[in-house]
Amino acid sequence: MLLGIVDIGSNAIKYKIFNTKDNSLVEYYREPLRLGRDAFTQGFLSELTLKQLTIVLERFKRVFLEKNIEKQFYMATSAIRDCTNKDEIICLLKKQNIDLKIISGDTEAGLLKEFKANVDSYAILDIGGGSVEAFVSVNSQTYARSFQLGAVRLLNKDKSYKEKEMNNFGNWLKQHAPVKKLYGLGGNLRAIFEANNHSGPLSSKEFTEFVKEYNSVSKKDLIEKFSIPEDRIDIIPLAAEIYEHSLASLNCNVIENSFWSISDGLFKQILNRNL
Structure with a gap:
C-alpha cells in the first residue's frame, strides 16, 4: 500500500510517498510557499496566501489520486498553528476533502x-x-x-x-x-x-x-x-x-x-x- 504524507511548513509544502510493504520512500516533492511571511508578521494567512495554499494542496491531492495513494495525511506545523484564522483554514480545506491536522511543537x-x-x-x-x-x-x-x-x-x-x-x-x-x-x-x-x-x-x-x-x-x-x-x-x-x-x-x-x-x-x- 502507498501512503502519502504532506508536511505544510513555514517556508515550503512537501510531500513524501511511502510504500508500507517495505517501508521505502517512493517519492519526494517540495513546493516553495512562504506561509511564515504572513503568519509571523500579521498573525494570519491573507486571502491570497490562503488561495495559493489551497491550489497547491488540491494539486497534491490530484497527484495522489493519479498515483493510487490509498491513505493521505496532511499536517501543518509552526506557521499555521500560529495563525489566528487556523480554524477558517481547516474548514476551507475540509470543503476540498482535505483533512488538515495541526500538530503542536511538542x-x-x-x-x-x-x-x-x-x-x-x-x-x-x-x-x-x-x-x-x-x-x-x-x-x-x-x-x-x-x-x-x-x-x-x-x-x-x-x-x-x-x-x-x-x-x-x-x-x-x-x-x-x-x-x-x-x-x-x-x-x-x-x-x-x-x-x-x-x-x-x-x-x-x-x-x-x-x-x-x-x-x-x-x-x-x-x-x-x-x-x-x-x-x-x-x-x-x-x-x-x-x-x-x-x-x-x-x-x-x-x-x-x-x-x-x-x-x-x-x-x-x-x-x-x-x-
Whole structure:
C-alpha cells in the first residue's frame, strides 16, 4: 500500500510517498510557499496566501489520486498553528476533502524519537521556517522540545528576540551535553554541504569553514551551480548560526546531514498504529 504524507511548513509544502510493504520512500516533492511571511508578521494567512495554499494542496491531492495513494495525511506545523484564522483554514480545506491536522511543537519534536542514530549519545535538530525541534538522547534518556527559532520567523524578528531565544535554546542544550554527534535534518544543512561538494559527517571546525565558504558564494552560483532553491538562500545563514550555536552548546564535534524528516517519523508511528 502507498501512503502519502504532506508536511505544510513555514517556508515550503512537501510531500513524501511511502510504500508500507517495505517501508521505502517512493517519492519526494517540495513546493516553495512562504506561509511564515504572513503568519509571523500579521498573525494570519491573507486571502491570497490562503488561495495559493489551497491550489497547491488540491494539486497534491490530484497527484495522489493519479498515483493510487490509498491513505493521505496532511499536517501543518509552526506557521499555521500560529495563525489566528487556523480554524477558517481547516474548514476551507475540509470543503476540498482535505483533512488538515495541526500538530503542536511538542508533538513535532516527539516525532524525532523515531530517528535511528548510529551512536549512543546524539542530538537531532530540525530547523524549520517557524520553529526548531530538538531531540537529545544521552545515557538511554531522551529529551525533546520545540523552540520558536525558525529561520523565516527570525527574518521577521528583531535582534533582541533572536538573542533571547538563542540563549534559552543554548541553555537547554547545555543541560544535556556532551553528545557525540549532531544530526541536522532538511535542506538548509544539506545546501551548505552541497555548496562545499561534501557528504557525510563533518567536524565542527570544518563546518565553520563550510559556512564561511557558503556565505562567500554568489546567489547566482548557489542557484545555477549548486541547485540551491532560491527561496532557501536568505534563511540558510540563519540556520547555520543555529547549528554552530548548537554544536558549541552541546560540546559536540561532529555534525551530519540526513534526509529523514518528521514525515518519516509520522510514517513510523502510523505503521506502529500509534496514530
